[in-house]
Amino acid sequence: MRKYLYIVILFYQNVLATSPISNLDVYIYPEYYYSGVMVELNGKVEESSLPLAFEMVVPATTDSVYLVSGIANDESEVLPLTINYKKSNSWVQLDLDKQSFRIFVFYVPFDTSSTRKFNYTVQATVPLNEFHIFIQEPLVAQDFTLAQESTANKDQHGITFHQIHVVELPAMSAKTIPISYTNNTTQTTMVLLQQLLSERSQGKPEEDQSKQVVPQRHRLPLWEPFAVLGILSVLVGIIYYNQKDYSSVFNGEKYCPGCGNKTDIGNKYCANCGGKL
Template sequence: MRKYLYIVILFYQNVLATSPISKLDIYIYPEYYYSGVMVELNGKVEESTLPLALEMVVPATTDSVFLVSGIANDESEVLPVTINHKESNSWVQLDLDKPSFRIFIFYVPFDTSFTRKFNYTVQATVPLNDFHIFIQEPLVAQDFTLVQESTVNKDQHGITFHQIHVAELPSMSAKTIPISYTNHTTQTTMVLLQQLLSERSQGKSEAAQSKQVVPQRHRLPLWEPFAVLGILSILVGIIFYNQKDYSSVSDGKKYCSECGNKTGIGNKYCASCGVKI
């Protein structure tokens, strides 16, 4: 009886244990900028627990793990972490001596097919309380499936993120996130995003050029209509003058239409040229 009571006490002590990790956000990026998965763990350690040594599980196909201790800046040192294979799992040991840390895990769980199906497991030798897991849905993904209940959000580029909240995870307990989708293009999110941004930029440039190129329209100066009317008046006057009827009567005289000399009103023939009037 005491044995079972001891086990129960240990169990509840483990569950109710305070985590030395005060904040933890885990970001999973499938096929973001390379044909694999990048996982970023961004956390803070309670200063009263420093220095902190812990172990955590990493995927069996992990290529490399890097630790950035302290606040991320240009002077931060990126340290490679040794991967230890124990039984069916792979583990890394982390020696944290600063309040802030970032861990990067790179692994390739895919084969040559279009189907993407993999898991990511969170498990550590210390309890983890009230942390979040963010899964980026690749832009190239089709039929994206996430069994775990999540909250969906989108960033400024339209990329979908699935957020999972974990209230508590006791020491050595495992939280596994299954993820599956298809990628028929074999492209990454970064490549497709660059193409989309390039197309948008090109479209804006063409639209701006079309607005700048304004067709030249002829505007008629105010003086042109009057000048045209004046020229027409002169032409009409000249034509009228050339077609003037010299046989018209003026001051009681009659003019010959042939030579233009005056002749009498009653004369039927011109006295000068003899033409019949």
């Protein structure tokens, strides 16, 4: 009898558990600016739950995962996360010591065919209260299908966003979003969008364009994928710089092996960092 009572108590504790995370939004961008999928999760940790450590599932074909902790600004630290493979799934460990956080997941679930059929699963070791999932429908998509009840809205560029409302998700429970469409062009939304904007600007007089009524913008931040791309570019640049093997003399010019600064061939010490040449 005690055994069954213990199981019942654990069940209700799991169902009634309060999430340590609030204001969670999940954005899914298929083929937006590259031939893959970028997922952004952002939310806040309840102050009483800090620091918070938990794990979440990422797709099996995930290439990289990055964490931006704290309020996003030029000084925000971008941390690459290690992907762990266990229990037939891929997981990442999150150690949050600030309230605001953003997680970026990059993966390529497509093959060489024009058919795009993939899933994204939200699953964590902590319970999640009410949150929303937004899926951007690619401009290049045909026969777009979302096997979930959703609300569709278009932004000023004609891009459709599908919004899914999730009331709650108990710890270790999974919410899977199946998505499918056809892309016969192999282009991304950004490439097609640039072409459309160029055609519009060339086909209409400037005066007519200024008189157009601009539709209300969709609330999703469309600039964020560019910000992430910029962050990744900086990371690649830093890695390249740190791994670059500076030679003492190259093409008749002398460089410091410590900082890479160009110096005169006759110098014995670097004027920039003071290192011995």
